[in-house]
Amino acid sequence: xxxxxxxxxxxxxxxxxxxxxxxxxxxxxxxxxxxxxxxxxxxxxxxxxxxxxxxxxxxxxxxxxxxxxxxxxxxxxxxxxxxxxxxxxxxxxxxxxxxxxxxxxxxxxxxxxxxxxxxxxxxxxxxxxxxxxxxxxxxxxxxxxxxxxxxxxxxxxxxxxxxxxxxxxxxxxxxxxxxxxxxxxxxxxxxxxxxxxxxxxxxxxxxxxxxxxxxxxxxxxxxxxxx
Amino acid sequence: xxxxxxxxxxxxxxxxxxxxxxxxxxxxxxxxxxxxxxxxxxxxxxxxxxxxxxxxxxxxxxxxxxxxxxxxxxxxxxxxxxxxxxxxxxxxxxxxxxxxxxxxxxxxxxxxxxxxxxxxxxxxxxxxxxxxxxxxxxxxxxxxxxxxxxxxxxxxxxxxxxxxxxxxxxxxxxxxxxxxxxxxxxxxxxxxxxxxxxxxxxxxxxxxxxxxxxxxxxxxxxxxxxx
Numbered sequence: 515x516x517x518x519x520x521x522x523x524x525x526x527x528x529x530x531x532x533x534x535x536x537x538x539x540x541x542x543x544x545x546x547x548x549x550x551x552x553x554x555x556x557x558x559x560x561x562x563x564x565x566x567x568x569x570x571x572x573x574x575x576x577x578x579x580x581x582x583x584x585x586x587x588x589x590x591x592x593x594x595x596x597x598x599x600x601x602x603x604x605x606x607x608x609x610x611x612x613x614x615x616x617x618x619x620x621x622x623x624x625x626x627x628x629x630x631x632x633x634x635x636x637x638x639x640x641x642x643x644x645x646x647x648x649x650x651x652x653x654x655x656x657x658x659x660x661x662x663x664x665x666x667x668x669x670x671x672x673x674x675x676x677x678x679x680x681x682x683x684x685x686x687x688x689x690x691x692x693x694x695x696x697x698x699x700x701x702x703x704x705x706x707x708x709x710x711x712x713x714x715x716x717x718x719x720x721x722x723x724x725x726x727x728x729x730x731x732x733x734x735x736x737x738x739x740x741x
Numbered sequence: 742x743x744x745x746x747x748x749x750x751x752x753x754x755x756x757x758x759x760x761x762x763x764x765x766x767x768x769x770x771x772x773x774x775x776x777x778x779x780x781x782x783x784x785x786x787x788x789x790x791x792x793x794x795x796x797x798x799x800x801x802x803x804x805x806x807x808x809x810x811x812x813x814x815x816x817x818x819x820x821x822x823x824x825x826x827x828x829x830x831x832x833x834x835x836x837x838x839x840x841x842x843x844x845x846x847x848x849x850x851x852x853x854x855x856x857x858x859x860x861x862x863x864x865x866x867x868x869x870x871x872x873x874x875x876x877x878x879x880x881x882x883x884x885x886x887x888x889x890x891x892x893x894x895x896x897x898x899x900x901x902x903x904x905x906x907x908x909x910x911x912x913x914x915x916x917x918x919x920x921x922x923x924x925x926x927x928x929x930x931x932x933x934x935x936x937x938x939x940x941x942x943x944x945x946x947x948x949x950x951x952x953x954x955x956x957x958x959x960x961x962x963x964x965x966x967x968x
């Protein structure tokens with residue numbers, strides 16, 4: 515699998531909203547659900563994709579856009595799984611933007627896909643401010659980062675459609691209190707489900723995949739939902 | 742200890758360099774060494790200050806500027822130790838800036854201090870671009886974040902005067918390879934020392950404190966270094 519690279523375009527704020535809307539229109543027309551994955555550095559976005567790829571592959575066709583400031587390391591990890599992947603290098607910028615995603619779509623055969631993962635730059639702050647044209651936004655928080663993060667970085671958690679508590683296998687070695695995070699989350703964002711998950715042990719991966727399948731099945735296909 | 746808050750000023754890029762230089766001048770005139778601490782969210786900046794406060798207190802007088810997007814949680818943790826602390830709220834911004842630090846200095850009695858810790862917003866990307874007027878820059882990377890981070894977020898690690906590998910007590914539960922990080926670091930930044938450290942077990946805290954003492958003793962006091 516060749517890793518394609520796209521260098522970042524200059525982010526023109528005024529234009530980005532229109533570009534995100536156009537991305538959403540293109541994806542919807544092709545029946546592709548786009549998932550914007552956001553977390554701090556090293557919370558396990560790539561590891562989650564690695565751990566779920568084989569099982570997902572049985573049910574859905576998917577590709578990955580890998581956002582990074584430097585290196586193609588994550589894209590190489592995804593390519594090894596035989597999954598189509600495009601590397602998006604931001605050239606120092608701290609988040610992906612809508613034009614970068616829109617350019618990447620031109621390199622994908624959208625008609626062959628059900629699901630498009632967009633792995634954002636590892637950053638709990640800036641990516642939360644940028645609409646990429648995604649359908650859903652997933653916030654990952656590893657238990658090693660501490661249970662105060664939803665309160666300290668509220669925007670991402672407020673806007674998320676799903677919260678993944680990752681590295682749950684390390685829970686016993688930390689002071690992380692799941693009940694505290696759930697309580698904070700319920701104030702910030704009452705409706706987003708919270709999945710406890712470990713890419714290492716496989717715990718929660720089934721729930722994650724079921725949630726993704728549900729998003730694909732409930733997304734706007736061209737068929738009416740009711741006959 | 743009352744926690745003082747300063748809301749962020751609008752960051753005017755052109756002005757920031759001059760403000761950072763003025764901060765540096767003020768600190769030097771008072772013999773205060775300022776340490777800009779940068780890491781991703783939850784790498785343990787506050788925990789490191791908590792773990793070293795009692796021992797540091799025996800040798801040096803210090804204060805803390807706590808940068809956060811929201812909440813005064815970290816400042817409350819520092820205040821509990823009896824350490825002077827000022828909360829800097831960035832109001833959504835992803836990094837501290839020079840004017841915010843300069844304003845905070847006016848609320849400190851610099852003549853009573855040896856050391857000023859500036860705990861930046863948890864973010865491996867943006868804070869690396871901003872000179873706050875500090876003397877030294879410390880990059881923290883927790884072993885749970887993965888050993889690929891210096892290559893993926895090179896700017897911070899290139900510009901750091903010290904690298905702290907934190908949460909070293911969790912090393913056995915991760916795939917983190919210290920030799921890989923050391924090799925990467927030696928290419929990015931050959932001179933910065935690397936301290937392996939755990940705020941939980943106390944491992945490495947002595948080395949960290951020795952490094953800080955060295956910085957204070959070697960900084961430009963008004964006395965000549967040689968008689």
